Amino acid sequence: xxxxxxxxxxxxxxxxxxxxxxxxxxxxxxxxxxxxxxxxxxxxxxxxxxxxxxxxxxxxxxxxxxxxxxxxxxxxxxxxxxxxxxxxxxxxxxxxxxxxxxxxxxxxxxxxxxxxxxxxxxxxxxxxxxxxxxxxxxxxxxxxxxxxxxxxxxxxxxxxxxxxx
Amino acid sequence: xxxxxxxxxxxxxxxxxxxxxxxxxxxxxxxxxxxxxxxxxxxxxxxxxxxxxxxxxxxxxxxxxxxxxxxxxxxxxxxxxxxxxxxxxxxxxxxxxxxxxxxxxxxxxxxxxxxxxxxxxxxxxxxxxxxxxxxxxxxxxxxxxxxxxxxxxxxxxxxxxxxxxxxxxxxxxxxxxxxxxxxxxxxxxxxxxxxxxxxxxxxxxxxxxxxxxxxxxxxxxxxxxxxxxxxxxxxxxxxxxxxxxxxxxxxxxxxxxxxxxxxxxxxxxxxxxxxxxxxxxxxxxxxxxxxxxxxxxxxxxxxxxxxxxxxxxxxxxxxxxxxxxxxxxxxxxxxxxxxxxxxxxxxxxxxxxxxxxxxxxxxxxxxxxxxxxxxxxxxxxxxxxxxxxxxxxxxxxxxxxxxxxxxxxxxxxxxxxxxxxxxxxxxxxxxxxxxxxx
Numbered sequence: 001x002x003x004x005x006x007x008x009x010x011x012x013x014x015x016x017x018x019x020x021x022x023x024x025x026x027x028x029x030x031x032x033x034x035x036x037x038x039x040x041x042x043x044x045x046x047x048x049x050x051x052x053x054x055x056x057x058x059x060x061x062x063x064x065x066x067x068x069x070x071x072x073x074x075x076x077x078x079x080x081x082x083x084x085x086x087x088x089x090x091x092x093x094x095x096x097x098x099x100x101x102x103x104x105x106x107x108x109x110x111x112x113x114x115x116x117x118x119x120x121x122x123x124x125x126x127x128x129x130x131x132x133x134x135x136x137x138x139x140x141x142x143x144x145x146x147x148x149x150x151x152x153x154x155x156x157x158x159x160x161x162x163x164x165x
Numbered sequence: 166x167x168x169x170x171x172x173x174x175x176x177x178x179x180x181x182x183x184x185x186x187x188x189x190x191x192x193x194x195x196x197x198x199x200x201x202x203x204x205x206x207x208x209x210x211x212x213x214x215x216x217x218x219x220x221x222x223x224x225x226x227x228x229x230x231x232x233x234x235x236x237x238x239x240x241x242x243x244x245x246x247x248x249x250x251x252x253x254x255x256x257x258x259x260x261x262x263x264x265x266x267x268x269x270x271x272x273x274x275x276x277x278x279x280x281x282x283x284x285x286x287x288x289x290x291x292x293x294x295x296x297x298x299x300x301x302x303x304x305x306x307x308x309x310x311x312x313x314x315x316x317x318x319x320x321x322x323x324x325x326x327x328x329x330x331x332x333x334x335x336x337x338x339x340x341x342x343x344x345x346x347x348x349x350x351x352x353x354x355x356x357x358x359x360x361x362x363x364x365x366x367x368x369x370x371x372x373x374x375x376x377x378x379x380x381x382x383x384x385x386x387x388x389x390x391x392x393x394x395x396x397x398x399x400x401x402x403x404x405x406x407x408x409x410x411x412x413x414x415x416x417x418x419x420x421x422x423x424x425x426x427x428x429x430x431x432x433x434x435x436x437x438x439x440x441x442x443x444x445x446x447x448x449x450x451x452x453x454x455x456x457x458x459x460x461x462x463x464x465x466x467x468x469x470x471x472x473x474x475x476x477x478x479x480x481x482x483x484x485x486x487x488x489x490x491x492x493x494x495x496x497x498x499x500x501x502x503x504x505x506x507x508x509x510x511x512x513x514x515x516x517x518x519x520x521x522x523x524x525x526x527x528x529x530x531x532x533x534x535x536x537x538x539x540x541x542x543x544x545x546x547x548x549x550x551x552x553x554x555x556x557x558x559x560x561x562x563x564x565x566x567x568x569x570x571x572x573x574x575x576x577x578x579x580x581x582x583x584x585x586x587x588x589x590x591x592x593x594x595x596x597x598x599x600x601x602x603x
Binding site: 048050051052053055056101105108109112113114115 | 280291292293296297300303304307308310311314323324325
């Protein structure tokens, strides 16, 4: 990888496809936070799940918060939080990536290569509707409000500590 | 036949390939009886639902066929539609199409070479394992892939399933400054690939050569992306409009993908090795020099060395991208006007995995009445089975685990792109003595 540039702003990274209903939940949270928080407090982005871009986005960050849609059998709208800084995350994310390289694999690849952020928090939000019409399920609509608040708290708490994740 | 011995090698799900496929091999009395590369991904019916759609929709619809090579689908579609309508895109718009294709080759080849295929040669289960021992190689590979992503993003509007290509050109052409911003990264990534190719050249390649009929596009002036005649090393040389006059497709019961063959001849080989062998002189000087340095010379008939051909093509794609950017002047309009007219149009472009042919029949209003698509993986199915038959025959004494690994590696030589989905490897080996159950 090219030289990694350090960026002290926390990164909020929504992963998914906004055209496939609940799969776009990560991007929706990132967009809400972008509108709600000052740009010098947080860097909000959306990616489709491609491994090189994910790793490049978080490498060199003190704190990265990733939101991805999960399909694990839990009730739709369930939110789970994992600290991936030191341990792998469970394989409960929607397997929509090509060639089987998805978020869990991206994390482990980054760990092996020394390209992890200082701290990596992963939020999994359980999806239900992935249709081509792009409509989001009511359960996800509700959960987005709560999840946006949780991440806002994470970011503010981090920034209050001076970014010392 | 009571004393015959039957072995079965069965790979339910092929790993590190694109989509849902498996392998079933039957060996009896130390003779390979049957090799079935099973593609059980459900039919996707794209040709069916293209019918009735407007001709301008084909690039965006067909791009959804594949998350790895959507540009190839878009380029074959736009060329076929322009061919049907009697239009021709030239100048900077044509150059931008080549540039976007460079991005796709870089993305696709980098993923396959370093993340999917190299672990086979180095004895690792996957790229994550490999990254512990070869971190710099994997880091560089990720960066090379990302630079490919950036080209596609800039030209296509986004990395996967780009939306900016259209019949006649683009919806928006990039400013010169935006392309110039890529130059430094392109150079860095080209040099990194060059260094990585030296590592690849030191891999141990099985001694395995076949007398293939290599088939690729050939253009008088350039290494082929979007235009040219279809040629082979055994005398084929025909315009793309004659594709189905020269190539036939057949259905086999164990695969949902049609098998292609040259009429009256049989299996043929498309992809990077075919392109390299048939278009070596059209590579950039830097790519040819890299090929020579890593010991890859045409004709190369060892499919395991396709990993080297892909590396050389990545270097070519960087050189070509830099050349196009250096000469770029924004076109006055991002697209030329293309009016529909009743007729049949053909498009054939070089997807990362080989020639991708589209044929459409449209009416005077531009409505698609018929569509046919021949993807490279379907065209390579027969040759993959032929390789497997030969490879197993030569290694018949190997135990099942070793033989299975060799078979999977042989399939991955072709980077088969069965569709866009994930899978895991479930291996089942059944060694049976006694009469042939069939």
